[in-house]
Structure formats: structure tokens, C-alpha cells
Amino acid sequence: MKRKALKRGFNPIINQKNYRNELFNSFNHNNFNSDSIHPEDQITEENQKGFNNKIEKNEISLKENEDNGIQPMDNQVKFYFYKDEEVFQDFTIKSQKYFSNNIVLRDPLTGLLNRVLFEEETKRLDTERQLPISIIMGDVNGLKLVNDIYGHDYGDRFLVDVAAILRDSCRKEDIIARWGGDEFIILLPKTPQETAQAVVNRISENCQKRKTETIPITISLGIGTKNLPSDQIKEALKQAENDMYHKKTIENQLIRDRLFTSLKLKYWEVKKLFQKEGNTENLLYHHQLGERLLLDQQAINELLLLAALHDVGKITIPLHLLLKKEPLTLSEKLTLKRIPEISHRILQYFPNTFSIADAALSYCEWWDGSGYPRGLAKENIPMISRISSVVNSYDLMIQPRPYKNPLAPKEALTEIHNQSGKQFDPEVVKSFLKIIEEKVG
Template sequence: MKISPTPSALPDPVNAAILEVTDALIVVYDSEGRIVFFNPACEKLTGYRAHEVIGHLFWETLFIPEEKEEAKKVFDSVKTKKTPWRGKKYWVTKQGELRSILWSCTIVPAENGFVSYMVSTGVDVTEEEKIKEALREGNRWLEALLQSIGDAVIATDAFEKVTFMNPAAERLTGWDNSEVHGVPIGKVFRIIDEKSRQPLENIVRGVLESKKSHHKSNDFLLVNRKGEELPIEYTCTPILSEEKRLLGAVLVFRDISERRKRERALQESEQRFRLIAENARDIVFRYRLLPEPGFEYVNPATKAISGYSPEDHYADPDFLFKIIHPEDRSLLEKLMAGDPSLFQKHLALRWIGADGRIVFTEQTNVPIYDDQGKLIAIEGIARDITVRKEMEEALRRSEYEKKVILESISDTIFYLDREMKIVWANRIHPALQNKTEEELVNRTCFEVMFSKKNPCKDCPVQKTFQSGQVEEKEITAPDGRIYWVCSHPIDVPEKETAGVVVTHRDITDRKKAEERIRYLSFHDSLTGLYNRAFFEEELKRLDVPRQLPLSIIIGDLNGLKLVNDAFGHQVADELLRKAAELIKSCCRKEDIVARWGGDEFIILLPQTSLEEAKSITKRIEASFQRAEADPIKPSISLGYATKSSPEKKIDEVIRIAEDWVYQRKLFESKSQHHAIISSLEQTLWEVTQETREHAKRVQKISRKIGEAIGLSERELEELELLARLHDIGKVTVPREILNKEGPLTPEEWKIVKRHVEAGYRIAQSSYELAPIAEAILYHHERWDGKGYPQGLKGEEIPLLSRILAIADAYEVMTTGRPYRRAVSREEAVEEIRRNAGTQFDPHLVEVFLKVVSDI
């Protein structure tokens, strides 16, 4: 294969422009592998400027050492086989950062059979790979968590089909995870009511239908695959997307067999020991129901508790009902009637003591039956719990007040023991809000708050346990939130610190506000560039001999007032932001770019010669020339100057640069205004149905009428300019309204009608168009006063506007529009004649009728 030593030609200007603005990474090599083109996207990614890499072998410049030889082999293969190559390679930036690139390479042959050059394109996929890896890591973490937790977990889809089961669920249900995918949950998770022995309805279905969580902790048995019954408690929660779309449900349950055994054993033990203890200090009684009701026995403790002696109880058969509080007598009557639900339980009954005070008692009652099973007596123990009730009420009030206070505090508060495990938390932090007390207690604060396995560096809690003093520290969480953590010791007299109270105050917003304030104090809020105050401080700092030569570039944005008048301040602001981006993109990292005034920018270039400042100025000018019109092409006048010696005053350098700017604005003002108007005119043709040919025809018709009524040459020139640019204000009307095929709504008509006012403002802002500004404003007025914007009539309407109205109407009728068919010349003439005196000036209509045959 023949190899051409150099490319025969670079891309044509249009393709070159595309290569300059595309986000794709594009590198062109010659047949030896030397870089001949390095587009801006490559510069932005790698940090290399094009001139730094052009002429160098691309595999030596861009690739990591491990892939340089492989990259050269790919190049040789493509060159030899003429076969494109695609794959992933790693580039290393100028700063040493590794970037993952999805890369392709192909040849561009010359007409003579030589390989002219090779084109490589690429896409930076580094961030995508990081996101994918993070997602994989998250999935691995979740899977490991579900595999290791003690609770059984089953997940379903929105159709009640099982999608996952962890080992704990496999153990309890007897099913294997590999068997149950797609199996209805009702087959795998079967529960019955422990008392009625009746199967329960499909709880997952209920949760999916209601989209609400469901929790049960008692009286339910799980029937596993072997038919074994296990007491469980469960929670079923719907899985909803961010858009509240139902994705499925997750069922979490646990075996509570051992817990039940412990609870029953504890109850039996407590009852045995309580009976022994209560003989001494509690009231022990036997109350006979048959044959005659009354107390058979009451121990002496009743005197100390109620103020009544045992004899008082024996003397009156109705004594029991007399000493019971009236509001509790209905409960006592149920007990006497043998309600089984009231036996072997603690009943809270209020007694009225001999001195009238209320005594709170806690009673345990045991039924005594005869051989026929008839209730004949009740034995029981009554404990005076008045003090406890008072303490409970005081504690309840105290706990409520503490809760209200702590929950109203915006800080997250933990009470930690010496092992740094949570005893109590106020759940202010979002990570704690949905946690139960069981999920928080005995977990560490650094695990709950920051998802860490070990305490934070310089942990204030550890320091408090060591010093016994209040310790504070600013800590940044993995999610980027910033907290001010304060640890207060809880001291026990003559003992080491028993625990700590830790507050976590989220100061992220405050930090951001401080950063924002700091940023705004040095930056212009509109453009993001440095502001004048910062620039002047930096100027003082850098105006030293070691920074010489010190250059200044000043730029004055052209046409800002016109854009502001025509399109409003929002579009003008966007023009300023665009200009700032263009300027900054052409400067070096060490250069200081600032907004100097309303439409002025200034650049401070340390250690930069006059020639280098000139080069940067040319680069900025070229960048503005390449920019697209939106709605007008941005334009700027630039001047620069350099301080070469310490004796020269920096103020003088700035004055020289400013003078140069103003001289260039003065010299170029006419051409700049013309360029802006041309840009607006080009935009007009693009956004409307009108064409240059339409404008020329309207110019021709208008001039014929003007000549016929004896207008001067200057007036005829103004008339032709009006015919060309009378609809210039339409550049401010949304395209979707201008190009709408159907009828416009009243609100849309209001927007369209405002184009004459916009056109007037544009014309007023340009000395070229100022003479026809009023004619533009009134060219939709009617002779009868029913036009807009001001409803002028007759000769109140400028003469040029009246001429244009006839010429424009005739041209539109005879050539047609997408929304209106064309008519014949005769029909158009008749329509204009018919509207003489209403829409059109009748005298000018007569003139038009005389000259129309020559058009």
C-alpha cells in the first residue's frame, strides 16, 4: 500500500467549523502518526493546547505507558489493513489524570491511493464507568446486608410474585430462594390466626392495594413447607418509585418462639415471688360471693393503705362497693360476675380511703370455683401504687416536656453509653426519622449518622471520655453534609464519665451561605467572572516587578443597549454571560478575567508580553466572530497595553488600553451597527415566512408610489429601507407563534402586535434606522383608525407607513402565504380599491391604481 507522507488537505471550512465546536474528541494524524489536528474538545479534556501536541506522535503524547505500544500497533494495523478500529483506551491528561476513552480510528485515503491522514474520534466515558461501579458496589452492599441480617426478608413484584428471599427466610419457610422466583407469595408465606386457627388473607395483596405498610406482632403462626407452625411478627411495606408507582412489596418477619417462652417464664416467676413479697406489705384478701357476699379475710396491711381496719371490712357486706371509686364500680361488677378476662391480671382500681383521699391500687384476682364450677369467691392481692402513679404522672409530664423540647430542637441529639452506643435519640436527622427504637438502640452514632465502621478522626465523643470535658469538632459526612458535633459528659460523682450527650448540628447550609457570600464578594453575580473589587485587589497584589511584563486587555461589548431595548434585560443578560464565556475560554488559567462595568470586561495577564497580549486579543476576537447569532451575533471592541518596567504606573497602562478601546469603537461603530442590523435582518428571514424577494418586491412597489407623489431621493431611500425592515420587530416574537398554521388565539395576537413596538425600539437604537422608527411603529395603523398600536387615523399616520401598507398588502395577496392562497393581480387591485378610505389612504390608492400596471 502506498503511504503519503503528509495529509493532502485539511477539511474544508464548514467541516473545520464543525470539528471546532463538536463535543466529540477528534484527533487527526498524518501517515506517520503525528498529530496534525487536535480539536477544542480534546484540549478541554486533556489540558493540552493544540500547539503543544501537533507534530508529536499521538501514542507518545496521549496514552498511558502501558498502552503506548498497543496504540501504535492499532495505528499500524489500521494503516496497513485499511480497516477501522474501535475499542476502549486510557488517556492521561496534562495534569496526570487517567480518563477512559471509547475510541475509534479510520483512514482517509487520498485520490492517488495514498493514505492522506487518519481520523480518530472518541467519547470520554470515565464518569459513566464510575457511576456503573458505584451502582454495582451499592447492589453488592445491599445483597450482603440482606444475606447477613437475622430477620427474614421476602420481596415481591407488583403482581405478588416472589423476587427474592434471604437465608433467614429460607430457614423459616423451608423454601429455597432458587425455587421461589415467580411463585405467588401466598404459597410461600402462609399464616394462620393462633386463636381461631383460620388462615389469614394474603397480607401482601392488601399492602399492594392500599400502598400502606402493615405490621403485626402477636397471635400469628407461620406454617412452613413442612407444616410446622412458628409464632412470628411481621411487617409488610410497599415499594414505591419516586413517582409513587407501585413496584412491589417487601415482607420482613422473625420467629418469636424463644421470646414467648422467656415472657411466659418471666410472668410465672414474677407471680410466685410477688405473692410472697406482697404478704408483708400489700393487701391480701378473700371475698366471698356465695352463699352471702362479704369479706372473709383481709390482712392488716389494709389499715396502713386505706385507713380502714379488717374489722371495718367484715362488718359491712357492701363495704367493697363503698370504698371503690364510683367510676371503677362497673369494672368491679364485671369481676364479681366472673368475667374471665379480668382474672390473673393486674387491675387498676381506685379506692377511697378513710380520710377521703384516693388510693390507687393494682389488684391481682384469682377465681375460686366449687366442684360444680361455680364461682364462689375471689382471692387477690392489692398493692398501693399511689406513689408510683404520682411518680409516673410526674415522669410522663417530664418525658413529654423533654420530648417536646428535644423534638423541637433542630439539632440531632444522641445519648451514648461508654461503648459509644445509642441509648436514646431525638430522630431529627432524616436517617433516623423512619427508624424504630429497636433499630437505633445499641448502634453507634458514627454508624447511624455517617455509615462508618469506625469513629471519625479526632472524634469529640472519644475525647470527652478521655478528658471528661466538653469537646467540639466539625465533621463532614460521606454525603457531603457538614455537622458541628458537640459532646457533653454525663458525670457520676466519684466515678468516670458514664455517658455523653452528643449534638449534631447540620451547618451545611450555613457553610454554603458563607461560601456563597465569599464567592459573591469577589464575583459578578451575572457572569460569574471576578468583580471589580476583587480585580483591583489582585491588581495591587500583582503589580510587582517579578510579575512583569504585566499586560491589560479591556473589552467593551457592542450592541448591548440595542439588545436590551429590543429584547429586554433577560436577553441582554444572556448576551453578557455569553460574552463572558467567550472571553474566559480564550484566556489562560492564571489570567484574571473580571467584569469592569456594565458592558466592559478587563483581563489581567501577569508575566505576559505585549505580543502575547495581542495574541490573546486576536483569539478573543476570533472567538466572537465564530459565535452564533442568538438573537444577534455578539461583538466586542478590544484594547490592550503592557507595563514593561517598574517605573510605569499601572493606571497609565489601563488608560492606554481604554483609549484604544474607545478609538476602535469610534472607528468601527458604523460597521458594527451595520453588522448588528444585518444580523437581525438575517434572523428575521429565518423566523418569519417572509423572504428577501418579498422585501425587494415591496421596495419596488413602494418606490413606484413614492416617485409618483414626488418624494425626494432621501425619502425614497427611507421608504425602501422601511420596505426592507418594517417587520424587524418580529425577531422578538416566538417562532412557534409566527409559524403557526392555524388561527392565533387572542393572547397570541397580542404578542404578535407588539412587534411594531419592538421594531421601533430597535430602530431608535440604531442611527441607520432612526429616521424610519416612527414609520415602523405605525405601519399597521388603518386610515379609519382601527389599526394598532395607537389607533391613529387619516393623515395622523406617517406618509411612509401609509405607502408601505398598500405595497405590502398587494404583494402578500398576489404571492400568497402558507395560510392564504395567492389571488390574481386583478383581484388584489380590486381588494385594495374596496378598502380605500377604510384600511388605506384613498389618495394613495388612486396613485397606486395608476402605477400598478407598470409593476
Template sequence: MSNSFYHEIIKNLHVGYAYHRIICNSQGAPVDYEFIEVNHAFETATGLIGDDIIGKTVTEVLPGIGDSRFDWINFYGEIALNNTTGETEQYSPLLNRWYRVQVYSPATNYFITLFHDITREKQDLAEKNLLLTTLHDIVFEVSTDYRFTNVIVHDESTLFIPKDMIIGSHVADIFSKELVDEMLLIYQTTYATGKKQDFEYKSPLPGDERWFLAEIFYLKENESPRFVVSIHDITQRKTIEKSLFIEKERFRTTLLSIGDGVISTDARGCVALINKVAENLTGWCQQEAYGLPLEQVLTLVDEYTRESCENPARRVLETGAIIELNNHTILLSKDGRAIPVEDSAAPIRDPDGHITGVVIVFRDFTDKKEKQEQIEYLSFHDHLTGLYNRRYFDEELKRLNTPRNLPLSLLIFDVNGLKLTNDAFGHMAGDRLLRRVAQTMQEISRSDDIIARIGGDEFVILLPQTELQEAKELAKRINTALSHEHLEAGQVSISSGWSVKTVADEEIAEVFKAAENKMYQYKISERNSTRNEAIQFIMKTLYEKLPREQEHSERVSKISGLIGASMGMTKEEINELKTAGALHDIGKIAIGNEILDKVDDLSDFEWLEIRRHPEISFSILSSLNDYAPLANIILVHHERYDGQGYPKGLVGEQIPLPARIIAIADAYDAMTYGRPYKEPLTPEAAIQEIIDGKLTQFDPEIADVFLRIMSENNNEL
């Protein structure tokens, strides 16, 4: 047969036919192929027209083929170069079609492809698989932008709206905003986790009581990533669940209270059931109690009046509400015991909501009552000192504010130096100070005087029927006694104020304010001297705790003064600088000796503790007017010129000049005299460290001044 015969057959084939030549690079690897001949079926299957592509390469016709997930050129090249055959099924993103391609090579470098368009076959198979694997009432396919792209349903009457109105719609077009917001969160979770998510919802149609379960899957397919939503009608299950819930609620009230006394009644309020705990508490057994009126078995009276309490079953039957017994209720048992009880009573309802009885749950309240009394005590007493608290004081002030208690005197006290004690020695030391003050007040005051701690460091004594002079004498005795007490921060000191109400129409609030004002006047006049004494006491304690610190502080003060003088500071500035140098480590008072005296390398935690001392120093000194400027200097004396210091990470001249000076003096003395965990350096080695630290740890100008001083003194200070 002639070639024209075969060409005619190929031309009229229903299978896409194409004849190609492979193109290789200089190394012989396939890089392209040329279209030589195609038939009409190929044009139909691919959408490529023969007149447009014959004589051209595939990279000219389909420029994006190199980015395809499947390497078509290499696949064809292997067959054409080796005279073999092959077959594959692939999706073409460029043509948006699925193909089954059969390939064979009639001669080296040439190959023929037979294209079968199987896109519809793939879609049909996908739908069949979807139905076979889900077997649900409704299946939706939803795009990643939340639009319905397909609906698979056995019976379209089960849909809320017609199928053709759903496809193409956004979920927000069909469901309410509230439901859509909840749905989108589920979709997003499915996408993020790749796992199926379940979502229950009620039909959005008015009057439609159906419930549905949506199982949402995410299919991550390159050609068509989408959500698949399988819908089940779960109305019957919901109905059963509701019935079970009602039934469960009927029994739950009784069963959950088995550990307590339980009595249930019928609709007349007569006992139907009584459990073992209730038998023990009431003294009645089930056989004796059955059918008796509740009030005959559960005899309840008021703790104080001994009058009968209202029958709880009768009240529930009348109101349908859950009730609880009043406080101070006593159960009088059949054998004569009086038992404090607490209880509740609730209705028992049938499925239609009708009350068929009452369940009463009660328990022995004895232990709980004792605990409540303890709580009541704590609610009126300060937990630290055992004195009355502010709440009790306010109530007593109202109660005693009557003409028969006049003159009504008030003493107010403020503990001096509590914050200083807390900062320097810790809060446990502050607590000891407060307890000592409270104890002294109790020892000196009269037994019926009302003493209260009304604030962190404030105490008050309420003195009914007491003249002002007598109150002042009491304040003087308390002050004198405390002046002989010494704790961590030295002598205990308090400031006191007083006032008295002598006429009935005088406002008690004004009396309190007058006593408070007088106390503050004394506190202001005593503050500086008291705090200055406290600072000196803290330094003395620090030096006793760490004897080397005294010499270190004195040397740092001296070196700082020499640098300041060399830099032309005034006498006042030099004095301030030397004082700051002397106090720069006052914060170490709050750090334990086990860290400060440790000879081994410090742990990370221990270094963090050491690095706290500038902030502690600041807290101690900043509350005193005389020391406040020094507090700001000492806070930052461990900052570094390059910003790598602590506690603020200041850089360069952000660090106050005195702090930069003290930093050098402190570092040099620490290096030359050593620390428990580090051997001392020679003056020459320490000087080299200062030189090496210029522009990093130290201000270079101040470092040069220090180095000049050292040179002038032959490296001896």
C-alpha cells in the same frame, strides 16, 4: 248646652285644636286643606297664629309641606273623605317639633286635629335610652361639624373642663392639634362606614395619667344626624397591660429561643438554666452546669487565633446592653468538638429595671457559615458568566497596584452587537453570547490572570508583571478565537483596548482610561460594518425562519417604490422607501414561529405579541446610523389614518409619508397572498378593501395613487 259652651271649652283646652276642610282636585284626590278654626294651645304648640292662618290653605301657610317626609295632606284626606279617625307621631322639619296628632272627621270633607307637642318627651326618652344602652362614664353628642351639642355624665368632676364650657365648643378647642387630627380621621371613618370605631387616648391635662377609650357611633337621624361618643376610663386596664408587658418581656427572651441553645445566668454570671439544645452543643447537662461560671460551660474562642473571647454574660452585666458575638466565633464543647456559633446575650430585668441575670441564645452556625461563604463567592463573581465582577476587580486592582507587580497591563473588551442580539433574538441569546465570550477568555488566558465582567457588555483582564506586547498578543488570540464562533446574530465580535503601567507614580485610573479609550476607538471604526453585517444576518435568519417573508418583503419594497415614483419622489427618497419596505418586518425575528405560523385564529395575547414587531424593528435598527431614519418609518407603518392604529395612535399626516405608503403596500400584499390564519383575496377584492379603507385605515391620496397604478397595470403587480 249651647255651642258657645263647647267653643269656650275648646278655646281653653291645653291640647292644640284645629278644624279643617279638605280640598280635592277634579279627580277627587286630596291636594290641600283649609284652616277653619284653631285654639290658643294650637298656636302655642305650632307657632302659627290663628288670625294669620284662618281661611288660608296649608300650602299657603307652610309652602314646603309637600316636600315633607310624611304626607300630611294625604293622611288627613283619607280620614276626612271616609269619616274615620287616626293617630300618628311625626317630626315636623318646618316647625322643628315632634307631635302626637289625633284626627277624626265629624263630617265628610272636614276633620279635626288635636296636637300634643311631645318634643321634650322625645328628648327625655332619647337621653334615657342613651344612658340605659351605654352605661358609660361620659357620653358626648357631637354634630356633623364636630361641635359638642350635649354632654351626659354621672359625675361632672370626671370631665376635663366644665360641662357648660364643652357644649358649643369645637373638638379643636379642647384637644391638641395632633390628637384632633387623629380624632377627625376616626369620626370620618365612623361616618363613612356607619360602624362603631374605638379610639384610645391619654388625658390631655398636664400631669393627668388617666387613659380613656372612646367608642364613636354615628346616628343618621333626619332631624338631627350626629355622633355619639361614649367614654370609658381605662386607666386600670392600661396599668395592668403595662405590668403584663413587663412580665411578658421577662420570659419572652427565653421562650422565643427554645429552638436554639439557651443559657441563663444569675446576677453573678453563674449558670442558672441550660436547655436541651445548649446541652447538646456544649456537652454539659443542667445538673453539671448549674452554678458554674458561664465561661467554664460556654467556652468561646476566635476561629483564627484560638484566643478566648470575652465572656458575654460579664459584658452584659457590666453595660446593661444587648450584645452579639463577634464573627468567626467557635464553641469548644466539653467532648472536644469545635462548632461555629453565633449568639446574642441580653439582660433579664425586674419590674424596677434592675438586672437580675443574663440570657444567652446561641445556635450552630455551620450551615449558615457555608451559605455565607457561598454568598461571599457570589458577591465577588458575576452570576451569569462565573467570572469575577466589578467589585472584585476594583479591589484586586488596588491590591496589585504595587511596584513589584510592574509592568501591570490591562486589557478591556466590549462585546459588539449585544443590544442587537437582545432585541432580535431575546435576552437568553444575549446571555449565551456573553457566556461564550467569557468561556473563550478563560480558555485562552493564563490560570492566574484575573478576568472580570465589569459591565453589561464589558470585560477586563488584569495582567500583573506582563509587558504590553504580551498583553496585545493575548487580546489578538482571544479575538481570533471568537471570530470563529457563530451564534444567533452571526459571527461573534469584540472590540479590545490595552494599556500598561510601567512606573510607580503613574495613576492606575489613567492607565484604565487609556485602555478604555483605545477600545472605544476600535469599536467606533468597526461599529458600522459589524452592525450592517448583523442586520443582513438577522434578515437572512428571518427568511430562513419564515421563507414567505422574503417574497413578502420584496413585494412590499417594489410596490412602495412604484407608489413613491408615481408621487414624484426623488431617487434617494425612493431608495430609502424601498429599503424601509424590505426591512419593515425585521422585528418578527423576535416572535415565535408558533404564533407566526398559526393557522387558527390568533388569541388576544398572540395579537399583542404580533403588534410588538414594529417596536422591535425600531429597537434593532435605531442603533445604526445608516438605519436610524428607516427605524422611525418602520415603527409607525401599522398606524391608521383615523388614529386607530398602533403603536402610537397617530392620526393623518402625523404619520410619516413613507410609513403611509408602506401601510398600503403591506396591506395589499398581505391580503392577496394571505397569512397562515387567513385565506388570500383576489386582486379585485383586495382593491375594494383599499377603497373601503380610505380615510379610515389608509391615506386617501396615496390610496388613489395606488389604485391608479393598479388600473394602469390591469390589477397585476
């Protein structure tokens, strides 16, 4: 039996197109409770007329759900979904104060279409006269790193920039949507695979042109094409997804190398603000102290890497705070105390620095357990952290900084000695003082 026009399934007081099961599934994905569907709200042929009159009077009531205790409230909208050919049920959700097309049909962050509408548009355009139809699926690289070190607000701006690049790279008739958290999808009607590849190339070029503060925008892109009426559009979608993941796999190391290079360049810019930080003599002390304490070659290599990158998290700290000459406020001190944690997240992300991530996190721990962020003590602190903290503390004291005057080497050594057993490992301090003594002669 065909449905009557009256039973289109969407509340007529909301002037929207009925997306039926797709929209219902979308709500389920957003943790709306399907138990709120009430059997007494079923609409059949017998009570259809009364139901229609109730709608026209704009008096649809909202019932309390006995299972979850949801109370009737303002700013709620009722949707109707077909259960079968004869019956459809209502599903009530809390909405924003002013319900509009954008709430349901567009991604609120990027302004692109959402997945529900994209799938509806795909069905609409999946016709023979639109062939060939190509699909481009893209996955944004490095979003987790961005969120981890800069925060989700920065990550949101990152995604907005991606959306702008996609708009600039496509035609007006192309359908662009946010498919998931860091995934985007483009439907290109009347587009062969060769033309879709040109669009992919244009997206990549526009990504390279887009200037970012630290982390470059890169997107792994895959293509799928429906050429014949007998082909299934979902197969083209699957092809695009597989191609995207294939590209992401083979480009993974290249992408990570590019991200790491970008972070290092930013880090070096910060280090230039401090005279001779990370100088050759500093690395020499690290190497000599590692050998004196009988570290193997792998541990010495990790020690030198830690010496160079232990505070890479500084790249996320405002420069005015790093250079501030006045006493720091409590809030500013807490901000600086986040450096080991941010350094840990950055170093953990890359395979070539993963081994020193825990040592960077432990860099500000004290031998007596009064350090941060975990309050580790004595041997629980990684050895390379204990070594590097002594050498870098000495270097920090004898080198000029924008916010302090340097100490004489003897004064710095006295301070290192005084902190033995408190901030520093006594054995490490003892070995370091011997190295300095031998050097002076």
C-alpha cells in the same frame, strides 16, 4: 499608630477578607444608604474588649435607622469599616439567606470576579517580581441592541457567552473580572504588551467561532502595560481604557455593518417562508406610487427601504407563531403586535436606516386612528407608511401564505377600496387603483 490585629474591620463571624473602603464604596454604588451608620456603634480602644466578647457570643444587635425606618430583620450582615486610625463604624446591609464568598466577591451573572475584588487583586499583584503587568479592557458591542430587541434575558445569556470566551482565551493565572454592565477587564501578570496582544487576537478569533442565533459577539479591546517599578498601575489601566475606546470609535461603522448584515440574513431567512414577499413587482408599485404622489427622491429612497425592512422585527418572533394556521390566541396576537416596535428599535440603531424607524413604528396605524401602537390618525401617520401599507396589504392578499389561500387580484382591489378612509389614506388608495387600472389597460 498601627492597628491591632483585633481591629481588622470585618465581622469575625463571617469568614471573609476585609475589603474596607472598596467594599463600602461598592455598596454605595448599589444604593445602600450610608446614613445607616450609627455614631453609637463606633468602636474605640475603651470598648474594644466588650465589643469582641459580643462578637464571640454571636449576639450583635441590629438597630433601627430612625432616618429611613429600616427595621431589624433576618438575613442581615454587619460589616465594619475604618473611619480613622482609632475608630471604625458598622454598616448593615440585607444579605441573602446563605452568605458566601460568591455574594461579595463574584459577579452573580457571569461568575467572574467583580470590580471590588479585581482592584484588590491588582494591589496584591502590583509588585516588581510580577512585571511586566498588562491589562486588557473590553467593551461588548451591540448589547443595547440585543437587550432592546430580544430582551434582557437574552442579553444576560449574551454576557455569559462573553465570559466563557474570555475564560477560554486566557491562562489560569490571569485575573478576569466584570468591570461594569458591558465591560470586562483582564489582569495579566508577567505579560509584556506583545503577549497581551496575542491574547486579544485569540479573544477576537474565539468570538468569531462562537455561534449565536442572530447577533454576532464582538468586543472592542484595549491594552495597557506597566513595565517599570516606577510606573503606576492606574496609568496602565487608563491606557487600556483609552485604547479600548479608540478601537471602539474607529471600528464603530465596521461593527455596525457586521451587525446589520447579520440581522438582514436572519430577516431574509424569515422572508423565504413567504412566497414572493418583497418581490420586484412590489417594489415597482412602491416606486410608481411614490412618484404619483409627488415624493422627492430622498422620500422615494426611504419608501423603498421601508418596503424592504418595515417588519424586520419578525426575526424575534418564534417561527411556529409566524406559520401558525390555527386562530391566534390573545397572547399570540399581542406578541405579533410588538413587531412594529421591535422593527423601530432595530432600524433606529443603524445610521443607514434611522430615517425610516418612525415610519416602521407607524406602519400598522390606520387612517381612522384605530391602528397601533400609538393610535395615530390621518396626516399624523408618515406618508411613506401610508403608501407602503396599501401596497404591502395588496401583495399580502394576492400571495399565498402558509396560513391562508390567496385572493384573486380583483378581490384584493375590492378589499383595498372598501378600506379607503378606514385603514388606508383615501388619496393613496385612489392613486394605487389608477396604477393597477393603467397596468391592466
